[in-house]
Amino acid sequence: MTDRTLAPSAAHKALILLSVCLAAIAMPLTFTGPAVALTAIAETLGGSPIALNWVTNAFMLTFGSALMAAGALSDSFGRKRVFLTGTAGFALASLALVGARSILIFDLLRALQGLAAAAAFAGGMAALAQEFSGSARMRAFSVVGASFGAGLSFGPISSGLMSATFGWPSIFLAVVALTSVSFVIGVAVLRESRDPQARGLDWPGATSFTLALTLFTYGVLQAPESGWSDPLVIVLLVGALALMALFVRIELNSPRPMLDLSLFRYGRFVGVQLLAAAPAYAFVVLLILLPIRFVGIEGVGAVAAGRMMMALSAPLLVLPLLAGWLSRWIAPAVICGLGLLVSAAGLAWLSFMPAGGDVNAMLAPMAVIGIGISLPWGLMDGLAVSVVPSERAGMATGIFSTVRVAGEGVALAIVSAVLSALTSGHLPGAHAREGAQKLVTGDVAGAAGALPQLARPALIQAYGGAFSTLLLLLAAITVVTAVVVFVFLGRRETPRDDVPAETVCASANG
Known part of the structure; x- marks a missing residue:
């Protein structure tokens, strides 16, 4: 329920959208920034390969696992309240990371940051679902998708510049600034809303x-x-x-x-969840693996690595909005399926780029991956909300975002483990496993210490072969997902008496 005694003006709605978008920009900055600065963070705080993996995974784990709970809390206690609590907590945790003095404290603060991000995201998206409806809701969610794209596009380059100029702690000060402004605008313009039938967490x-x-x-x-x-x-x-x-x-x-499992009986709902998971292994894992490869393996500086990452993420600045516009004439199932196939082609192309070669040759296949994933990116959030009644918007965004973010965290953990195992298979000796772990975190010197019998070129070649195999596996998975998503999202289902009609009869255009 939302207080609608006075309908907000267009300017008021624009400020509501701006508040959520500022928080949305900050989240990918938090995700990609530490990947670019991981070598510098390791030099300052130390830590084993597992501890360094938790730099990213701690945030993704708590973010993903808390989203459904945050969605339920926003329905029960108010979307504005949960959003503001999340943005405030996000800013405070980011500020605390600036002063972290050990890798353990850093990882714990990253976990707290993820919890706050979950509250901000779930509360903000549920609030938008109450303020916008129909095609306006799809456009609003496409703008949020473009905001994520802006954070992903400029996150690596800005993080590289700040890390090189002011040190890695400065990365989190940008997050503090964005979330603080988001909080101030949200206090002024957001209206409180909740689900009158919600029963708490x-x-x-x-x-x-x-x-x-x-x-x-x-x-x-x-x-x-x-x-x-x-x-x-x-x-x-x-x-x-x-x-x-x-x-x-x-x-x-x-x-x-908290999770209405009965909805999984319907093909379009299942299709949306599969679509949510697809960018995890077709795109998001590369946002972490490629900066580590560029800086640690290829020897590229942090600023140059950040600039190169724009080839992968820059399409998210424009194409999500274009996908939302195209959905007026082309079914989202077609747009999403084709986009995933394009991403798969880019992944396969990138697999032919050897480690230690010309890094600029990687830019074209990276751009193809980014172009492909941008097409479903602009439609996913709107499709997620379209499959449930607006009163359960918090639950809808919670389920979808949980699948997406938790899928990203799980995919990153699995892909890192697979890359380590593949790299280990290319290395000889009793300490191959230890050397592989060092290489996966970009620590070539540490790998050389574990495997002194191998020269640096041999270590890089082993890593490159494993990386190529991994990319081919990801391309194959993405192709299968594209086919399944196309089939499931293309279904038209008949409503049943036990499920609200709007749950299962959302149109193909969201």
């Missing part, structure tokens, strides 16, 4: 889901160091599976579940 479901993701991520990150047959790794993965089964059982028996 499903604590058992939220707890089991978060613990399942935590154990799974921890197990996958631990496996490259300890081995997949290590008892600790097995216990962590089995525990994650048991907790996820418990989560499903809790949600099925809840009168007001």
